[in-house]
Amino acid sequence: MTATLTPPRTTARPGRGGFGQLLHAEWTKFRTVRGWVWSTVGAVLVICLVGLLATAAGNTADPQGSSALPVGPGGEAVNDSFYFVHQKLRGDGSITVSVSSLSGVVQRGPDDSGSGLAPWAKAGVVVKDSLDQGSSYAAVMVTGRHGVRMQYDYTHDIAGASGAVSQEAPQWLRLQRTGDTLTGYESADGSSWTEVGRANLSGLSAAPEVGLFVTSPSVEDETGTGTGFAPAVATGTFDEVALGGGWTGGSWASDQVGRDAGTSASYSQDTHGGATPSGGGFEVTGAGDIAPVVGGPAGSGVRTVENFLVGAFAGLVVMAVVGAGCVTVEYRRGMIGLTLAASPRRGRVLVAKGLVVGTVAFLVGVVSAAVMVPLGGQRSQAGGFPVLTVPAATELRVVAGTGLLLAAASVLALAVGALLRRAAVAVTVVVVGMVLPYLLATASVLPDGASRWLLRVTPAAGFAIQQSVGRYDQVVTVYAPSSGYFPLAPWTGLAVLCAYAGVSFAAAVVLLRRRDA
Structure with a gap:
């Protein structure tokens, strides 16, 4: 009998003679x-x-190097500049206002300071953790052309339903604090309320600053060399202010948050921020923005x-x-x-x-x-x-x-x-x-x-x-x-x-x- 021998099979070892x-x-x-x-x-x-x-290259406009931008809760650079009429709120509570007008001034040149309202001019109520730039906040507001909005912590924006405001058709706003939750409402008559949105501000202080604010970013302006930005200022009229809950009961304080209007705008030469009592409310003027920085207008550096x-x-x-x-x-x-x-x-x-x-x-x-x-x-x-x-x-x-x-x-x-x-x-x-x-x-x-x-x-x-x-x-x-x-x-x-x-x-x-x- 003859035996048939089969050669053994060979296999490549991993990593040797293979892909390794x-x-x-x-x-x-x-x-x-x-x-x-x-x-x-x-x-x-x-x-x-x-x-x-x-x-x-150095910045000849700011040779001292005062270049730090405020940083928001999320770590992003922010604009946080506005005029603020405020009190402290200890614990839960609410603020309700009636906004009867929002007007503005746009300065398109040294000798041109005419009327005009920035589309994202803002007037409303805000709960802010502190007066420090970059601190957490939630606000409900009327805007120049974008209706009622609720915004919080700079990057969040929620649209409401209402449009422009006037003496004949004022816009009512309410901001309610319950713990760390802030809820914004809007109303056309002060009786029937619609929720705009809500925000959870984790770690909100026990006594945040709460009150009225106005701000206005710069406006796009077509120049001979392209698109530029013209400084803009807004004025809001708050006819009625109603407080509820744990207010301190003190007098209203008025402050400019931020040294200027930030990278988003600057006050015009003839108009600056301020607040004037008007009946049961205030007339407030401000400029700047409460929003993330996205590079700033041309020339901001x-x-x-x-x-x-x-x-x-x-x-x-x-x-x-x-x-x-x-x-x-x-x-x-x-x-x-x-x-x-x-x-x-x-x-x-x-x-x-x-x-x-x-x-x-x-x-x-x-x-x-x-x-x-x-x-x-x-x-x-x-x-x-x-x-x-x-x-x-x-x-x-x-x-x-x-x-x-x-x-x-x-x-x-x-x-x-x-x-x-x-x-x-x-x-x-x-x-x-x-x-x-x-x-x-x-x-x-x-x-x-x-x-x-x-x-x-x-x-x-x-x-x-x-x-x-x-x-x-x-x-x-x-x-x-x-x-x-x-x-x-x-x-x-x-x-x-x-x-x-x-x-x-x-x-x-x-x-x-x-x-x-």
Whole structure:
């Protein structure tokens, strides 16, 4: 009888001869090429250098550096400037007022102080934790053109139903405190009440300041060179004031909260804040705003986190050169055949290269941002520029997002390099498709509509991940790319860039498998 011998099966040990070893080999290639290593160091340096140059100038309007902005309960920079007629409320209680008029003055030039009412001028009642700027609050109010609103802790805005006010049709407002819960109401006749909204102000003090307030942000003003902002002042007439609950019973105090009108406005030359008793109520004049800071009008000098990371586009170009070179250099030197012979599964080779390049680029972005965000803030404040404070979560997203931005761009460059096999052409494609649209959109070269379109449909949308300032309907400013506002949300913009990188990478894998090395 003859026995048939079957050779034993062989299995590859994990990490040896498999993807782990391939990944290690690609990393070894990267770190042994001095040009790539020094380029990554140079990318960090160029991002920081451009950021330092962008924050080098001093603020001649504020040479003493009095640049601190108030910070709200959520950690964001805020405007908190208004005229306040107030008392203390100990425990629970309510305040009810009748607002019979809201008028305004807009100063569009040194000799032009005509009538006009800012759309977001506000007159109403407010419960505020203290007179300190940035302290927690809840308010219900009438506005210039947006009806009755309830707003609290600067970023929250709830719409009511009513419109304009007049002597013939006054608007009644009520703010009720029950523990930490504040409830706002509106009424057309003082008898039938409709709830506008409610807010929970956790940690509200036992005796907050409660009373009447008026404020008015600046108004958009078309000038010969574009959109500017004209200072505006508002005056509200409160005909009746009714108090309920734990009021102290003392006299009314009148104060300007904030030294001036903040970054959102300034008092006109002829009009300043104040309060005058009128019958059973008050006539109150004020300017400023109670709202988050979103950059301030042109000329305010407010700096944001994005200003400190303006060099990211230069570092991105450097990392695009590295990413494309990681594959094109092997074609140029005839080494790609050896690489693919050592690892016949070609798709894995490109994946390993992408992981190495993407990880290195991510670290470049994170390190650069982690250095420049605090350093840029310190330099700006020392130079007299207000710095827009953001919550810690937003700052973390910007730092990590800068790393993700560079990583996705580097992988995109790698994929385009694998498709075209020419480093110069691949880098040109990435620069034209990503960096150029970003520069054109943010440098006021193109109309706002075209700039928004570019930042939606090109890989440049990925820069939105660095945006730290949000858009608020209750804050008027120029929400355009030239002012630092991207049309897509941060993670949505990054997703557009990742989609370009993903599609390009998939195409590169398919072609690498099909065509001759």
